[in-house]
Structure formats: C-alpha cells, structure tokens
Amino acid sequence: MAIPSYATRGERIWHYVFLGLCSLIFLFLVGPLLIIIPLSFNAEPYFTFSEAMLSFDPAGYSLRWYEDFFTSSEWLNSIKNSFIIGISSTVLATVLGTIAALGLSSRHMPARGLIMALLISPMIVPLIISAAAMFFFFSKIQLAQTYLGVILAHTALGIPFVVITVTATLSSFDTTLIRAAHSLGASPTRTFFKVVLPLVTPGVVSGALFAFITSFDEVVVVLFIAGPEQRTMPIQMWSGIREQISPTILAVATMLVLLSMLLLATLEMLRRRSERLRGMSPG
C-alpha cells in the first residue's frame, strides 16, 4: 500500500497513523497467543512473569509444567480420548460428507438449497443448543455417556465443514479435463487416479482437517453428553480453568498454539498445491 505521489502532507501523516493503528490491532490479535509461550516456562506456579523471568535468570524458567503434563495420567488419558473421538468422527464426517458433496454438486440435484441449509445447520445452531438437544435425545436412546454418542455428535458438528470445502472444490472442477484425459487415451480408472483425485484431494483433506479441529477443540457437547470415561482434553482444560488453575494449562495451551501453526502451514500448502494444479497461479 504505497503512498501515491499526489498525496498531501495530511494524507502522509494519516497513512502512518493508519499503519500504526493496524500494527496495534495485529498485536491485539496475536499478542495474547504469544505471551503464554514464555509464561508456560515459569518456574513459579503463577500466571504472570516473575522477577527472575524478567531478569532472564535461568532459575526463573523451568519445564516443570510440561513434566507435570507428560506424567499426569489424567492429561494423557484425555489426549488419548480426544484423538480416538477426533479421528473416528473425522473419518465418518469426511466419508459421508464427500459422498454427499458429489451429489450436491450435480446439476440435477433437486431441492438443493433446502438440503444444503439442512447440512450446514449444525454449524449455525449454537453449540449449547445442539448440546442440550443431543443430551435429551441421546439419553433416551442410551447413547449418552458412551464413546459412540460423542463420536456421532462430533460427526454431526464436523459435517458442514467437509460439505462446504468439498463442494467448493468440486464446483470449480473443470469436467472437460476428464474428457481431455479420455481423448488422450486414458482409461476411466487411470483418469480417476491421475486427473480427478489429485484435483479433489486438497479439498477433501482440508475439509477433514476442519472436521478434526472442530472435534478436537469442542467442549460444550462433550460437557453435556460425555461421561467421566470420555473425558477429552478440552474438558480437562475447562475443569482446570474453573477449578484449580495451574500453569500446566499454559503448557498445554502452548502446545496447542504450536499445533495450530502446524495446521495452518498444512492448509496453506494444500491451497498452493491445488492452485498450482489448476494452473491458477504460476509455480
């Protein structure tokens, strides 16, 4: 955003004020996430910087909260649960969602708008309402407090993300490519694996990532329909924040921030790859 040559002095000053404001807003966005990283290495059981940390005394820093995390059976068990529930619901949501997206992107789909609205609804309805509704219903059919119940609930919550990303990918899919492959002598199987799949996979994978993170980060529904056995990591954090606030939570939070960085990088890579394959951007 360069300053145009005709800008007046007032505009130049405004330009720098504007950039300054934007920097402050960026600080507001990212600062809180970065501040917990050093805090998680605190040697004291506080949520703030100790004297020793501020003077960069090595004694002020420690890994005790990470040690606490990795030696606590409660935390490790909750991570295991989170992965069991997250992976199962992601697989289910991705398979069902991708198949449905194939149908939805067909020109012949009847009542498309209505069906789409229905499939997206778990994303729109506030979580507390879904949680209350599922709690009532799942208790009736003996699914409350079971792994299956939580997995089905999370599948429902993840489905809109898969449907949205995969239909978006399919709608920009150029079907003449299939004909081109046929005309160049490729068999249908070869066309599917060499042309269709590489183009669609990025959409499916990013839909699956969305579904996974939805489940992995979900608190409200688990809070209502899971029993003590299905305690997931967000629940462990939730009760940690409410009951006995210890910096172990900050250690977990730091690891989760790193996880989301990793995820973001993966998604960005997928996006670039799909753009390159479609020839939308050079290299």
Add this chain to the structure above:
Amino acid sequence: MSDSPSAPLTTADGVPLKVSLRRASRRLKIKALLLVSPLLAFLIIAFVMPIFDMLWRSVDNPEVSNALPHTVEALENWDGESLPDEPVFAALAQDLKTGQEARNLGLVSSRLNYEKSGMRSAVMGTARRLSRIEPPYKTALIDANDAWGELDTWQLIERESAPYTLSYYLAAVDMQYTPSGEIVEVPDYLQIHLALFWRTFWMSGLITLLTLVLGYPIAFLLANLPARRANLLMILVLLPFWTSLLVRTTTWIAILQSQGVLNDVMVALGVIADEMRWQMIYNKTGTITAMTHILLPFMILPLYSVMKTIPPSYMRAARSLGGKPFLSFRRVYFPLTIPGIAAGGILVFILSIGYYITPALVGGQSGRFITNYIAYHMQTSLNWGLAAAIASILLFVVIVFYMIFNRLIGVDKVKLG
C-alpha cells in the same frame, strides 16, 4: 428440418426424445439424491431429531396426568370456584398411594413446585403420611398439608393436567399464570431471564461493533497490500482463528486477572497502585474483551473478501474528479464494502449470542449470557423443560438472523480460512 412438424423427434430405438430426456434426467436426479441420502439420514438422526425432541420437550407436560390420573379425571366436573368435594380428595389419596408405592412422585412434585412453591413438600409429605390417613379424605388431607385447602393448588393441578403447557415459555420470559389462568409478569425479585436475554443481545451488539471497528482497517490493509505481503499478514489473522477457543480464553485470564500480566505491567509502570489493581476479568469487561478477540477473524475474513473485489481505480477516479480523501472514501469506497459489513456483522452476532464457554469462564456474575442459564437449568436446577424453552427461543432468534444472512449473502459463499 422434418417434413411434418407434428411428428415428434425420436431416439434411435423409437422412444420420443422428450420422454427419453426426461428419463435420463430423472435417473441423474435419483443418483444425486442417493449420494446425499446417507448423510441426510445420518444428520436427521443425530441432529434434526434431537432438535425437534427439544422443541417438543419445551411444551410437553406429561407429569401431572401421568402421576395423578384419577384426580385429573375427578376434577373434570369441577367448577373451579370453590374447593373440590370429597370424591376428588379420595382420588388424590388413591393416586398418592399408588405413586408412593411405585416411587414415582418425584417428577410431579417438582413439576408442581416450579409453578407454586411448597408443592414438593405437599405431595411428598402427604404421600408419606398416607397410611395414617382415614376417610373422609377432604378434612384429613387438609390437616396433613395446608396446600390442599388452597383453591389455587387445585386450579394449578387442573391447568397442568393438559398434555401441553406454555408455562415453560412463560417462565423463560419471566411470566407466569395467575391461579385463575391469566398471564402476568413474575414479581421483580424473581425476574432473571428477560434481563439476561437483553444483556446477551446488547453485549453481542457491542462485540459486533468492536470487531467491525478493529476489523475494518485490517481488512482494508490486507486487501490493498501486494499479494505476497498480504498473505504473510493474513497468517496473523488465521493463527488466532485456528487456535483452540480454550487457549484463547486462557490467555485472556493470564493477561487480565488481577495478578495478571497487564495489571503487573501497570503497577510496575506506576500507573496504578498495587492495591488498586483493575478488575478486568470475571465481569462484563472480561467477556467483551475475550469475545472481541475470539470473533475478530470472523469479521475480517468476509470484509476482506468483499474489499478484494473493489478495484483500486475507483478511489483514484474519485480523487481525480476532485473528491477530498475522506469524502471519496465515504461516498465511493465505503458503500461498496457494505455487503461485507453485513456478512461479517451478522456472522459475528449469530456466533456471539450463542457463545457459552467464554462467558462462563471469564464473565463472572455480570458478564454471563442467556446460554449460561440454559446450562444452569440443564445441570443445576434440573428444570429441563425450562432449559428447552430458553434454548428454543434462542434458536428462533438465530434462525431469523441466519435467514437474513442467507438472503443477503448465501451460505455457499461462506469461505473457510
């Protein structure tokens, strides 16, 4: 061109082309539906049916007619003006006896207690002493508990013997039935829900406004930077978007609490005295700050995608026609961004009124939303009918805003990340 225009076109095997075409398109339609049907069936069972079950529960009223069938039957011929006669009391004694033996008076006693306090002990207490009660039942039951001698007890039982009730909805908006069946507001000291609804709405409105004020400049900057640098800065928007909600809430606790980072810095700088630390969390400030931070990306992303489509030449044209910078912005650029403002604003507002976790963790008493009361009635007061009614009202509000959103923008246009 055919010689006889009336003869229909046919395919090679003699079927009229129209029929064949219709058949083919029907086949494609069925194929598309078949692909969608597994997911549709799944969602209907796992999501739609629970929602309808909840709506049903908010008006369902089986407790009285299930537990006191004979009383309800005997009350059918009652005039409702004076205390009922002996047969009704005898029926009540019989129902309480059966209920006490089957141990299923709990539901009906709490149901009646929602409407009239003291009814739980009236039902349970009388049932326990039933073995010592002899006919005539009317005087004996009134001796056992005064509530049976009050006219409104019987009016209550008669009213709640209906299979459906509006009383949960009335309670959700701080209203109630008078004994004679009119609808009035509950006394001031018992009013909680309406105030919470309003608080949820105005705080969500404020949060939406704050995200707009903070998000607009960022979206503008991102839309006008060269692609490479915009992508880099976009990461700063997407990182919080992708980070766990609990993590973002936790960091605000670390920053804002009275022994937290911000207060420590202020004390160290001498801005405030050590014993005068700001109370920035576990109140409205806490909820508003944390939720503005959490929802900001949802405002920036739609704004950005709209601003991206505005050609920079428009502003240059406005300037070359003599518009001052502010005027050109207000008359040319800003009107073009209104669809983005609408999309982001409705999105943030919908998300905000349904938030539960953040207000519950950092809102304290004064920063709570109506959602926290749904949870309270689900888990603590165990009045599930009331929880369902509040949730249904909230759901209705969300659906209305969602339909406006859909009309304006279209849900397929939602971009993720």
